[in-house]
Amino acid sequence: MLNGKNVYLGKVRSSIRELFEYGKKRKAEIGEDNVFDFSLGNPSVPAPAAVREALIDIIEHTDPVALHGYTSAQGDFSVRKTIADYINARFSTSLTADNLYMTCGAAASLTITLNAILNPGDEVITIAPYFPEYKVFTEQAGGKLIAVAGKVGTFGIDVENLKKALSPRTKAVLINSPNNPSGVVYGEEDISLLVKEIKEYSKPHGMEIYLISDEPYRELVFDKDTKVPYIMNYYERSIVCYSYSKSLSLPGERIGYIAVNNKMPEWEEVYAGVCGAGRALGYVCAPALFQQLVKRVYNQTSNISVYKLNRDRLLSALEEYGYEVVKPDGAFYMFVKALEPDAKRFAERAKQFELLLVAGDDFEAPGYVRISYCVSPQMILRSLPAFKALADSYKSV
Amino acid sequence: MLNGKNVYLGKVRSSIRELFEYGKKRKAEIGEDNVFDFSLGNPSVPAPAAVREALIDIIEHTDPVALHGYTSAQGDFSVRKTIADYINARFSTSLTADNLYMTCGAAASLTITLNAILNPGDEVITIAPYFPEYKVFTEQAGGKLIAVAGKVGTFGIDVENLKKALSPRTKAVLINSPNNPSGVVYGEEDISLLVKEIKEYSKPHGMEIYLISDEPYRELVFDKDTKVPYIMNYYERSIVCYSYSKSLSLPGERIGYIAVNNKMPEWEEVYAGVCGAGRALGYVCAPALFQQLVKRVYNQTSNISVYKLNRDRLLSALEEYGYEVVKPDGAFYMFVKALEPDAKRFAERAKQFELLLVAGDDFEAPGYVRISYCVSPQMILRSLPAFKALADSYKSV
Numbered sequence: 001m002l003n004g005k006n007v008y009l010g011k012v013r014s015s016i017r018e019l020f021e022y023g024k025k026r027k028a029e030i031g032e033d034n035v036f037d038f039s040l041g042n043p044s045v046p047a048p049a050a051v052r053e054a055l056i057d058i059i060e061h062t063d064p065v066a067l068h069g070y071t072s073a074q075g076d077f078s079v080r081k082t083i084a085d086y087i088n089a090r091f092s093t094s095l096t097a098d099n100l101y102m103t104c105g106a107a108a109s110l111t112i113t114l115n116a117i118l119n120p121g122d123e124v125i126t127i128a129p130y131f132p133e134y135k136v137f138t139e140q141a142g143g144k145l146i147a148v149a150g151k152v153g154t155f156g157i158d159v160e161n162l163k164k165a166l167s168p169r170t171k172a173v174l175i176n177s178p179n180n181p182s183g184v185v186y187g188e189e190d191i192s193l194l195v196k197e198i199k200e201y202s203k204p205h206g207m208e209i210y211l212i213s214d215e216p217y218r219e220l221v222f223d224k225d226t227k228v229p230y231i232m233n234y235y236e237r238s239i240v241c242y243s244y245s246k247s248l249s250l251p252g253e254r255i256g257y258i259a260v261n262n263k264m265p266e267w268e269e270v271y272a273g274v275c276g277a278g279r280a281l282g283y284v285c286a287p288a289l290f291q292q293l294v295k296r297v298y299n300q301t302s303n304i305s306v307y308k309l310n311r312d313r314l315l316s317a318l319e320e321y322g323y324e325v326v327k328p329d330g331a332f333y334m335f336v337k338a339l340e341p342d343a344k345r346f347a348e349r350a351k352q353f354e355l356l357l358v359a360g361d362d363f364e365a366p367g368y369v370r371i372s373y374c375v376s377p378q379m380i381l382r383s384l385p386a387f388k389a390l391a392d393s394y395k396s397v
Numbered sequence: 398m399l400n401g402k403n404v405y406l407g408k409v410r411s412s413i414r415e416l417f418e419y420g421k422k423r424k425a426e427i428g429e430d431n432v433f434d435f436s437l438g439n440p441s442v443p444a445p446a447a448v449r450e451a452l453i454d455i456i457e458h459t460d461p462v463a464l465h466g467y468t469s470a471q472g473d474f475s476v477r478k479t480i481a482d483y484i485n486a487r488f489s490t491s492l493t494a495d496n497l498y499m500t501c502g503a504a505a506s507l508t509i510t511l512n513a514i515l516n517p518g519d520e521v522i523t524i525a526p527y528f529p530e531y532k533v534f535t536e537q538a539g540g541k542l543i544a545v546a547g548k549v550g551t552f553g554i555d556v557e558n559l560k561k562a563l564s565p566r567t568k569a570v571l572i573n574s575p576n577n578p579s580g581v582v583y584g585e586e587d588i589s590l591l592v593k594e595i596k597e598y599s600k601p602h603g604m605e606i607y608l609i610s611d612e613p614y615r616e617l618v619f620d621k622d623t624k625v626p627y628i629m630n631y632y633e634r635s636i637v638c639y640s641y642s643k644s645l646s647l648p649g650e651r652i653g654y655i656a657v658n659n660k661m662p663e664w665e666e667v668y669a670g671v672c673g674a675g676r677a678l679g680y681v682c683a684p685a686l687f688q689q690l691v692k693r694v695y696n697q698t699s700n701i702s703v704y705k706l707n708r709d710r711l712l713s714a715l716e717e718y719g720y721e722v723v724k725p726d727g728a729f730y731m732f733v734k735a736l737e738p739d740a741k742r743f744a745e746r747a748k749q750f751e752l753l754l755v756a757g758d759d760f761e762a763p764g765y766v767r768i769s770y771c772v773s774p775q776m777i778l779r780s781l782p783a784f785k786a787l788a789d790s791y792k793s794v
Contacts (some may be wrong), residue, residue: 001516001605002513002514002516002663002666002667002670003512003513003514003515003516003673003674004516005668005673005677006512006513006669006670006674006676006677007513007666007669007670007673008673009673009674009676010513010668010669010670010671010673010675010676011669011672011673018790025402032448034642037774040474041464042466042467043462046460046462047461047462047464047465048462051461051465052456052461054459055452055454055455056456059449059452059456060449062452063443064443064444064448064449064646065440065441065443065444067649068444068448068646068647068648068649068650069439069440069636069648070439070647070649071649072650098398104501104651104679104680104684105679105681106680107679107680108679108680109679110679111677111678111679112679114401115400115403116399116400116407117399117400118400119398119399119400119401121643124696131663133676136677137677137679140677140678146478174636175679183610193743208398211553214435232636237487241561248467249461249462249465251464251465251466251467251681252464252466252467252468252682252684252685252686252688253684253685253686254501254651254682254683254684266399269399269404269738270399271407272403272404272405273399273400273403273404273406273407273410274407275408276400276403276404276405276407276408277400277403277406278407278408278529279403279406279407279533280402280403280506280508280533280534280537281508281537281678282502282505282506282507282508282583283501283504283505283649284501284502284648285506285649285683286648286651287501287650287651287653287687288650289649289650289686290651290684314750321482339633361424383474
């Protein structure tokens with residue numbers, strides 16, 4: 001008997017994947033340009049030129065034994081220091097290299113963090129809609145994921161819902177902002193109220209509840225007045241899980257970090273837990289070349305104006321066609337209300353118009369579909385008549 | 398309360414690490430060249446020139462969106478096919494791309510494999526001396542590691558000891574050849590007897606016992622007549638965990654693979670378990686650039702003749718000085734009998750001669766020390782008088 005849970009996880013394809021595979025087939029049938037595949041969250045903008053230049057410079061001018069050798073398990077010291085200094089300058093924190101742990105990307109940041117803090121049966125609260133792997137990661141670490149619905153219509157944090165979910169077993173609250181799949185950013189008020197609630201519940205219970213912020217989309221915000229609060233400035237027991245996958249368009253290279261807030265009294269214990277969990281899960285060190293890369297380009301991003309262009313075009317067109325859209329502040333996702341109660345049926349119908357949209361059911365937000373607009377601006381333009389026709393098809397009924 | 402086990406793992410430094418840190422301090426005191434640090438297993442030979450050339454060529458001539466994008470979770474198809482074809486040509490197997498899963502190196506290969514096959518309480522048998530992280534990885538996956546002593550003096554597989562350890566809870570036997578820390582290669586006779594024993598025990602019990610071969614040192618053998626048997630040709634239920642860390646001197650880049658023998662009836666289930674375990678542990682895909690690199694240089698190695706030179710010089714000198722050495726066939730480790738019963742005391746005494754050796758106790762083989770000879774040939778020469786003086790210090794007592 002193998003490990004049944006992992007065999008199952010290896011066999012079930014996510015419905016996002018299914019849709020993507022369907023899209024590949026369909027493109028072969030009717031042509032690449034005639035299928036509007038909004039299924040995957042794969043950056044469509046290339047890494048900035050500085051990435052290519054830095055990679056070549058590093059490879060050409062570094063002793064290969066040093067370059068490709070093991071770094072310490074928590075990552076190269078100077079890389080961690082560079083990132084800590086940058087965070088401090090940007091968010092007025094006072095982190096040191098010893099608060100940072102370099103990881104193989106966001107998924108690793110999360111699994112390591114969860115394994116550091118969870119004991120069997122502990123609960124992790126997250127806000128729906130949410131990235132479905134949160135459940136997989138939490139359960140692997142022995143915990144249970146409790147999803148609470150976000151605010152109806154805006155998908156901000158609904159503090160009343162959160163309040164009901166807090167329990168003596170709550171060990172962490174896991175947030176993701178800018179959010180996948182809604183594109184919503186939790187603003188200062190959201191975070192302040194969330195933190196107040198966590199404090200009010202945990203203090204009289206003598207509990208330690210950690211706030212984990214999953215931030216692969218932090219840099220992908222499009223409007224000057226959109227601020228993504230840095231949770232360390234709101235709550236002591238906070239841990240930031242970061243990845244360069246989306247900001248630098250390097251998702252396949254697996255590079256990110258965990259930052260443990262050194263304002264919490266037990267930060268050294270938490271950091272030791274991170275080191276131990278990384279070790280137990282088989283993370284020896286984050287890819288060394290890409291650690292060195294990050295040291296050079298930590299403050300750069302891909303050309304995210306393309307995503308903004310896509311968002312603006314799509315948003316105004318969809319609203320014009322009569323869709324109800326949750327206004328996306330960031331990431332490269334848009335959450336749109338389905339034109340019939342069952343979003344899965346709606347997404348099926350969209351396929352008739354060659355539109356590949358993911359039903360919100362996958363994110364525990366039924367009644368909506370997700371549009372991943374990390375595609376070419378040309379495809380956005382080509383897809384608009386299909387969105388219009390889809391909307392019209394409901395009007396004519 | 399954090400996860401106590403992982404906090405503990407993050408706090409305890411391995412004694413190998415301790416020794417390495419001691420070495421760094423000592424070098425600062427008396428000079429780099431006067432300390433003979435044989436503590437760590439870090440390749441000292443640079444990656445072959447082809448690695449640098451291929452990396453630059455790939456970076457310069459590949460669309461960055463494709464190059465740095467996600468590959469499929471199991472790895473890029475063409476990379477897996479290239480490796481499968483290479484294994485087939487070399488070992489007369491008939492693997493396909495769908496039997497291979499690209500990983501972030503050997504540690505990930507092991508944690509993923511163990512999480513794929515183990516259920517809580519399952520036992521994994523390994524042969525001592527063994528790499529200490531085997532215990533950490535097995536326990537993280539919910540299993541229990543049972544170490545059986547290798548043959549006295551040669552550290553080959555002792556089938557009688559193995560026989561006693563087999564139980565209804567045995568789910569896997571985990572071998573490592575060429576071996577860390579002994580440098581011993583399990584030859585054809587070792588493997589044949591091991592497999593016979595596993596079959597004889599599992600068949601009447603109706604059990605499925607997997608043979609896992611951890612092979613980061615496969616390419617590091619020095620003599621023409623040393624053959625490292627390919628376990629898929631001896632046993633159906635076999636899984637190979639491979640890494641390019643040592644063969645290509647890329648330990649920090651985290652690239653390797655798992656190969657599931659397609660001769661076993663349930664290979665698709667095992668492979669699904671591997672995919673699921675990888676997913677649950679947070680391994681999204683192996684670093685994409687290094688997957689492409691492997692596709693170009695899969696059949697190359699660093700200049701391992703340096704390790705052979707080191708081995709030969711050290712072996713003949715130590716034997717001349719009166720040490721009893723386990724003949725190392727491969728890897729870059731040498732196991733030497735301590736000159737007093739307590740190897741830890743022996744290793745402490747060696748420090749007086751500026752020799753940093755790791756006591757075998759860490760590998761469940763007390764009475765011996767490990768010498769990691771992945772160092773410069775000059776350091777080997779410089780260290781010889783110290784080894785002689787250490788031996789002499791016992792004679793004069």
